[in-house]
Amino acid sequence: MDKEIVISIKTVLFTLLLFLVVYIIYRMGPILAIICIAAILMISLENSVQTLMKQTLFNRPLPRSLAVIMVYAMVILLIFVVLTLVVPPVITQAQTLLTNLAFILEKFKLSESADLSLTSLLPQATSVSSGFLNVTISIFTNVATFFTLLVISIYMSLDWPNLKKRLLSVIPRKFKDLVQDTITEIEISVGHWLKGQAFLMFLVGSASVVGLTILQVPYPLALGLVSGILEAVPMIGPLLSAIVAAIIGFSVSPVKGLMVVGLYIIIQQLENNIIVPKVMGRVSGFSPLVILLALLIGSNFFGIVGAVLAIPTTIILVIIVKRILRYSAE
Numbered sequence: 001m002d003k004e005i006v007i008s009i010k011t012v013l014f015t016l017l018l019f020l021v022v023y024i025i026y027r028m029g030p031i032l033a034i035i036c037i038a039a040i041l042m043i044s045l046e047n048s049v050q051t052l053m054k055q056t057l058f059n060r061p062l063p064r065s066l067a068v069i070m071v072y073a074m075v076i077l078l079i080f081v082v083l084t085l086v087v088p089p090v091i092t093q094a095q096t097l098l099t100n101l102a103f104i105l106e107k108f109k110l111s112e113s114a115d116l117s118l119t120s121l122l123p124q125a126t127s128v129s130s131g132f133l134n135v136t137i138s139i140f141t142n143v144a145t146f147f148t149l150l151v152i153s154i155y156m157s158l159d160w161p162n163l164k165k166r167l168l169s170v171i172p173r174k175f176k177d178l179v180q181d182t183i184t185e186i187e188i189s190v191g192h193w194l195k196g197q198a199f200l201m202f203l204v205g206s207a208s209v210v211g212l213t214i215l216q217v218p219y220p221l222a223l224g225l226v227s228g229i230l231e232a233v234p235m236i237g238p239l240l241s242a243i244v245a246a247i248i249g250f251s252v253s254p255v256k257g258l259m260v261v262g263l264y265i266i267i268q269q270l271e272n273n274i275i276v277p278k279v280m281g282r283v284s285g286f287s288p289l290v291i292l293l294a295l296l297i298g299s300n301f302f303g304i305v306g307a308v309l310a311i312p313t314t315i316i317l318v319i320i321v322k323r324i325l326r327y328s329a330e
Contacts, residue, residue: 033309034145038153040312042160044194045071046187049157068157072150182323189319190312197311201228203275204238204267208245211263217249217256227264236292238268290314 025032052067156163164183171179205228212220223245230237242264250257291311298310 034149035152036309038149038156040190040194040309041149041153042156043187043190044312045075045153045157045191046160047191064161065158068154072154072157076150178323178327182320185319185323186316189315193315194312197232200271200275201231204228204231204271207267207270208241208264211267212245212260215249215256215259215263217245217252217260219248223248227267238264242268 048071049064049067052070053062053064055062057066164180167183168176168179205224208227209220209224212223217223223241226244227238227241230241242261245260245264246257249260291314294310294314298306298313300306
C-alpha cells in the first residue's frame with residue numbers, strides 16, 4: 001500500500017514538473033526561436049568556415065576566429081547591399097502595385113455581381129499599402145533583434161568545436177562515432193540545402209526581373225521579388241507568382257499577359273530540368289510534397305518562425321532517424 005502511494009506521488013510530481021517545463025518553454029518561445037534560427041544559420045555557414053580554415057595565411061592555417069569573422073562579414077555585406085540597393089525600389093513598386101490594384105481588377109470586370117468599384121476598392125488597396133509600409137518599418141525598427149540573432153550565431157560558430165566536444169563527452173563511448181558522423185552529415189546537408197535554395201531563389205527572382213523588364217511589364221522588381229520569395233514554397237509558390245504576374249500582364253493587354261505566362265513557363269522548365277538537378281544534386285533532397293507538408297505544419301504551429309525552421313528541421317530529423325535505423329539494423 002505504501003509503495004503504491006509513493007509511486008502515485010512521484011507520478012503527480014513528474015506531471016507537475018512536466019507542465020512547468022512546458023510552460024517555461026512556452027514563455028521562452030521568442031528566445032528559443034532566436035536561438036534555433038541562430039543555430040540553423042550557424043550550421044548553414046559551417047561549411048564555408050571550414051573551407052576558409054583550409055586556406056593559409058603567412059604559411060599557417062587560417063584561425064577559426066578569423067574564418068568566422070570573414071564569413072559573417074560577407075553575409076552582413078550582402079544583407080547591406082540588398083537593403084540599400086534592392087529593397088527601396090521594390091517597396092516603392094509594391095506600394096504602387098497595391099494602390100493601383102483596384103484599377104487593374106476593374107479592367108477584368110470579373111462579374112457584374114462582384115461590384116468592383118473604385119470607391120470601395122481604392123481605400124482597401126491604400127489600407128493594404130499602408131499596412132505593408134508599417135510592416136516594413138517594423139522590420140527596420142527591430143534591428144536589435146536581428147543583431148542579437150547575428151551575435152548569438154557568431155558566438156555559436158566560434159565555440160562550435162567546443163560545443164560538439166561537450167556534447168560528445170556525455171555520450172556513451174559506443175555511440176560517439178555515430179553521433180559525430182550524424183553531426184557532420186547535418187552540417188553538410190543543411191549547409192548545402194540552404195545555400196542551394198538561396199541560389200535558386202536568387203536565380204528565379206533575377207530571371208523574372210530581367211524577363212518582365214524586357215517584356216515591359218509594370219512593377220518588374222516587385223514581381224521578381226515575389227517570384228524569388230515564393231520559390232521557397234514548392235508547387236504552390238511558383239504557380240502563385242505566375243498568377244500574380246499574369247494578372248498584371250493581362251491588365252496591360254491580352255498579348256502581354258500570354259507573354260508573361262510563357263515567360264514563367266520557360267523559367268520553371270529551365271529550373272526543373274537544368275538548374276535544380278545541378279544546384280541541388282549534392283543534397284539528399286525531399287519530394288515537393290514532403291517539403292510542402294513540412295512548411296504547412298511548421299507555419300500552422302509556429303507561424304513565420306515555424307515556416308523558416310520547417311525544412312532545415314525536417315532535414316535534421318530525417319538524418320537522425322536514418323542513422324538510428326541504420327545502426328539498429330547492424
